[in-house]
C-alpha cells in the first residue's frame with residue numbers, strides 16, 4: 001500500500017509572505033497576482049485574522065465528498081493522497097462545489113467551456129519524489145510535507161511540547177473522516193474561519209445510506225405494485241365474468257318461456 | 258367577442274415579450290458563459306435553474322405517475338379521463354428540467370457522459386439516469402395519443418401489451434427521482450439551515466411531490482376547461498382534492514416528528530429570515546390548503562378547489578427554493594437573487610411549455626378521444642375501454 005502523504009500547516013510559523021501562492025501559481029501556470037480568496041486563478045490563498053495568517057487550499061480529504069458526488073466520476077482519490085480532477089469527464093453540474101464541506105472547488109464562470117479549479121497537491125511533482133511547490137517555497141517551515149502518520153504524530157508532539165502556545169486540536173485529523181492537510185494554531189479555529197461544526201465521519205455515507213437502498217425499493221416496490229395490479233385486475237375480471245354469466249342466465253330463462 | 262379577442266392578444270403579447278427576452282438571455286448565456294448571464298458565483302454554485310427548473314419541474318410532473326398508478330395499478334378506472342392531460346403535464350415538467358439543465362450545465366454537450374461514466378455513489382448520477390429513463394417512459398406512456406391520432410394500430414397494440422410493466426416502471430422511477438432530489442441535499446448537513454436539513458429529506462420530497470401532483474391535476478384541469486371551454490370533472494377533482502389533504506396531513510405529521518427528533522422545534526420561533534420563509538412556505542403551501550380542502554363545501558366549490566391547489570403549488574415552489582437557496586444563504590454568508598437573464602430563460606421555458614400543451618391538447622386526442630374513434634371491430638379491448646369511459650365522462 002502506498003504511504004499516505006500529507007502537509008502540516010503550522011499557523012504560528014506563518015509570516016504571510018505569500019511565497020506559497022506565488023510558487024503555486026508558477027507551478028500550475030495560473031495568472032500572476034496576489035489574491036486573498038481561493039478563486040479560479042488561485043489554488044491557495046492567505047486570509048488574515050488580526051495578524052494570524054491562514055492558508056486555504058483543498059484539504060484532499062481521505063474520503064472526499066467531491067469524488068463521491070460527481071455523477072461522472074471526474075474526481076479520483078489517489079492512494080497517496082491527492083484528489084485529482086479530470087476535466088475531460090466533467091459535465092459542469094457544480095455538485096462538487098455545492099457539496100465540498102470546505103468550499104474549495106472554484107468555477108471558471110467567465111468561460112464558455114468552464115473547468116472546475118482546485119489544488120492538485122502537486123501530484124506530478126510527488127510522483128517524481130519532489131515535495132509540493134508550496135511546501136518547498138515556504139521559508140519558515142510553516143508548511144511541511146511528509147507521511148500523514150508521521151505528521152499527525154509530529155503535530156501532537158508540538159502541542160505537547162508547548163501546550164500554552166497551541167490550542168489542543170489538530171484540525172484535519174478527524175474532520176469529515178480526516179484530511180491530508182493538517183493545521184496547528186494558537187487561536188481557536190472557529191475564530192479563523194475554519195468550519196468547526198463538521199462531523200467526524202465521512203460525508204459520503206450520508207447519501208450512500210440512501211442510495212444503497214435503491215435495489216430494495218425497486219424490487220419490493222415492483223413486486224408490490226404488480227401484486228396490487230394483479231388483485232385489482234382479477235377483481236375486475238371476476239366482476240365482468242359474473243355480469244356476463246347473469247346476462248346469459250337471463251337470456252336462457254327468456255328462451256325457456 | 259371583441260373583449261375575448263383583445264384579452265387573447267394581451268396574453269400573446271406577453272408570451273412574445275417573454276420569449277424574446279429569453280432569446281436574448283440565451284444568446285448571452287451561450288456566447289459569454291454563466292458568469293455573464295447569471296448571478297451564480299463560487300458561493301452560490303446553484304441558482305434558479307436548479308432550484309426552480311429542475312427541482313420544481315420534476316415535482317410538478319408528479320401528477321403523471323400518481324394518476325397513472327391510480328388508474329392502471331389500482332384499476333380505479335373512473336379517473337381515466339384525466340390520465341392523458343396529466344401525462345402531458347408531466348411531459349412538460351420534464352421538458353422544463355431538460356431544457357433548464359442544458360442552460361445550467363457548464364458543459365451541456367457532455368451530458369451524455371453520465372451514460373458511460375458511472376459513479377453509483379453519486380446522487381446526481383441517480384438523478385441523471387432517472388431523468389433519461391423516466392422521460393423515455395413518459396414518451397411511451399404518451400405515445401398512444403399520437404398513435405391514435407395517426408391510426409397506427411399495430412404499434413398501439415405493442416404499447417398496450419407492455420402498458421402495465423411500463424406504468425410500474427414509471428412509478429418506480431418517479432419514486433426514485435422525486436426522492437433523489439431530496440437526497441441531493443443530504444450531503445450538506447452543515448450548510449443547509451436546520452429548518453430544512455433532515456435525514457428524511459428524500460421522504461419529504463417524495464410525499465410533497467405526490468401532494469403537489471394532485472394539485473397540478475386540479476390546476477391544469479381548470480386552466481384547460483377555460484381554454485377549451487369544456488366542462489370540469491368536478492366529482493373527480495374533488496376526490497383528488499381529498500387525496501391531497503391526506504398527503505398534506507402525512508407530510509405535516511412527518512415534519513413535526515422530524516423537528517422533534519432533531520430537537521429543532523425552537524428554530525421555528527427565532528426571528529431570522531429563514532424562519533419567516535419557512536412559515537410562509539408551510540402556511541401557504543401546507544396548513545392553509547389542508548384546512549381549506551378538508552372543508553367539504555370548499556372542496557366541492559370550483560373556486561375553493563382551484564385556489565387551494567394554487568396555494569399548494571406556490572408553497573411547493575417556495576419549499577424547493579428554500580431548500581436550494583434560502584437555506585444555504587446563511588452558510589454562504591452571501592445572498593443570491595437570480596439575474597434577469599436567469600428569470601427570462603426560466604420564464605421562456607415555462608411559456609414554451611404552456612404553448613406546447615395548448616397545441617398538443619388542441620390537435621391530439623387528449624380530452625376528446627371519441628372524435629377519433631376508428632372502426633369498431635378492429636379495436637383492441639383496451640382502446641374500447643378507454644373510449645367507453647371517456648364517452649361516459651363526456
Ligand code: SF4
Pocket residue numbers: 057058059060061064065066067083099100101102103104105118
Ligand atoms: S476539500 Fe473539498 S475539493 Fe478538496 S478533496 Fe475535500 S471535498 Fe474534495
Ligand code: SF4
Pocket residue numbers: 069070071072073074075089090091092093094095096097116
Ligand atoms: S461540476 Fe464537473 S467535477 Fe463537479 S460534480 Fe459536476 S461533473 Fe463532477
